[in-house]
Amino acid sequence: MQEGGGMRQELSSTRPIRPTRASVQLLRVADSRRISPTFQRLSFAPHEESFNEEFDFLGFDQWFRFFFWPPLQERMERRAQTVGPVAGKRGSVRADSPAIPAYSANARAGRGSTAYGPRRPGLPPLPWGAADGWYQRYRALPAKNRPTVRNYTIRDARRISGTWYIDVDFAIHRAPDGQIEGRAARWARRAQRGELVGFLDQGRIFRFDGAKGPLLLVSDETGLPGIEGIARSLHAGGHVPETTAIIEVPTSEDRRDIWLDDVLWTTRPRGQEVGQSLLALLDHMPLSGFEGAYIVGEASFALAVRNRCLDAGMPRENIDFCGYWRKAQSADFE
Ligand SMILES: Cc1cc2nc3c(=O)[nH]c(=O)nc-3n(C[C@H](O)[C@H](O)[C@H](O)COP(=O)(O)OP(=O)(O)OC[C@H]3O[C@@H](n4cnc5c(N)ncnc54)[C@H](O)[C@@H]3O)c2cc1C
Structure with missing residues (x-):
């Protein structure tokens, strides 16, 4: 993105x-x-x-x-890292700059x-x-x-x-x-x-609102707000295809009500890499019956889920996936 x-x-x-x-x-x-x-x-x-x-x-x-x-302190540090400490000169972030x-x-x-x-x-x-x-x-x-x-x-x-x-x-x-x-x-x-x-x-990214289903929605916590929105909008539109959502969150208290019949949650044991518990759950789930899949979250995890859907015979054009963030990499544009 x-x-x-x-x-x-x-x-x-x-x-x-x-x-x-x-x-x-x-x-x-x-x-x-x-x-x-x-x-x-x-x-x-x-x-x-x-x-x-x-x-x-x-x-x-x-x-x-x-x-x-970001707060002034962070801006000053970031600036010092990129151009060196040039306080007081043109282009610098000064300690008395506004927040x-x-x-x-x-x-x-x-x-x-x-x-x-x-x-x-x-x-x-x-x-x-x-x-x-x-x-x-x-x-x-x-x-x-x-x-x-x-x-x-x-x-x-x-x-x-x-x-x-x-x-x-x-x-x-x-x-x-x-x-x-x-x-x-x-x-x-x-x-x-x-x-x-x-x-x-x-x-918006989701485009399966007219689908017959069944649909598969998969995400880590960064895609949870989107899946919640998708569920709400499907209901508002009056057509809710049969949908299974599988969501990995860091703690069980992060789970919330999602307006879909079939929602599976996995929680990430502390210190475990993102996506591992969800991929383990998919090991026991046949993916062949789904019409389409929507997969978002950490990039390597989203790719891994997409590959499993492809292996299960899902047509490439029926899989929407998006790497929302990357392990050990900032989303910085600079
Ligand atoms: C279309 C789209 C929609 C998104 N919607 C949401 C949303 O609603 N809510 C939401 O929380 N995020 C969402 N994200 C993801 C969010 O943009 C990224 O997580 C972003 O990188 C966070 O920026 P940051 O400045 O906190 O961390 P960055 O500066 O980007 O990264 C710093 C470090 O933190 C790591 N990191 C970044 N994000 C995470 C994470 N979530 N978990 C663990 N480590 C991380 C990076 O690998 C890096 O090592 C969305 C992304 C996209 C593309």
């Missing part, structure tokens, strides 16, 4: 269903709560009315590019266009504009204030008095020493109400 990189080619076989229109939008954190040992649920609300006018809730596993600014950078409030409207799109006085630097070309505009942002970008799923969205609220479940993943690893996971754990983030709708 990385723009311009090989990952999309190699590790996904999806034909996303795009929203009718989408542009980079500014949201703010409306709420944050820990819902289980692994998940932090954040609700976002629009910072500007344009989101309410534009947002096209497609349901299912709709996902988006998520732009955020979330913003264009000068004095920048005058109409004179604020740059190589990377419009400059919006008083607002944080984002690759403002339409979905097309966002990555080029992102790369052209000044490195010192460029946000970090990751991919997340809209677990659910609701409209209250004309305002959209979007729920996102962040898996808080940890290194073997127990420290939270990953900028997005750390950010999500600490995010405060009112904090600003960028959002760019990417549409």
Whole structure:
């Protein structure tokens, strides 16, 4: 799912269903709560009315590019790692920089266009504009204030008095020493109400809503919000094909109600590699009777499940799989 990189080619076989229109939008954190040992649920609300006018809730596993600014300390460390300690010079992140950078409030409207799109006085630097070309505009942002970008799923969205609220479940993943690893996971754990983030709708991956079934849905915890959304949207659409979901989560308390008849959970023993317990479960499951499969999660695990489906005779075109993250590799675009 990385723009311009090989990952999309190699590790996904999806034909996303795009929203009718989408542009980079500014949201703010409306709420944050820990819902289980692994998940932090954040609700976002629009910072500007344009989101309410534009947002096209497609349901299912709709996902988006998520732009955020790690805390200042992390930005300074990251900058020092890439260009060396140049405090005080142009391009550096100074200790007195604001927590979330913003264009000068004095920048005058109409004179604020740059190589990377419009400059919006008083607002944080984002690759403002339409979905097309966002990555080029992102790369052209000044490195010192460029946000970090990751991919997340809209677990659910609701409209209250004309305002959209979007729920996102962040898996808080940890290194073997127990420290939270990953900028997005750390950010999500600490995010405060009112904090600003960028959002760019990417549409949905799941495309089997018209299928007869039976269908197979497989994921680790990162695909759980999407599977929940798929189940909800299938019911809302009035046609729920016979579906088996198999989901691996880090702890049994991370399980939740999924609106499908057949949901199998596996939990990962501490220290075990992601996907192993789920693959062990698949050893005892015939896969030949499924019409199609939707497989998301850690890349090597998603590929392994896809290969088993192929070995079981499932047609390649009926398997949608997507590597959501890679072991020992950050999703950094830089
Ligand atoms: C379409 C799509 C939708 C997604 N939806 C969600 C979602 O709704 N919720 C969600 O939590 N994730 C979701 N993901 C996965 C998420 O984007 C990645 O896990 C991302 O790498 C997390 O960023 P980070 O900054 O925390 O860690 P990174 O900086 O990317 O990685 C740092 C280290 O942590 C490891 N790592 C990254 N993610 C995990 C993980 N989940 N478990 C264990 N180790 C990890 C990496 O291998 C690396 O060693 C989605 C991905 C895609 C492509």
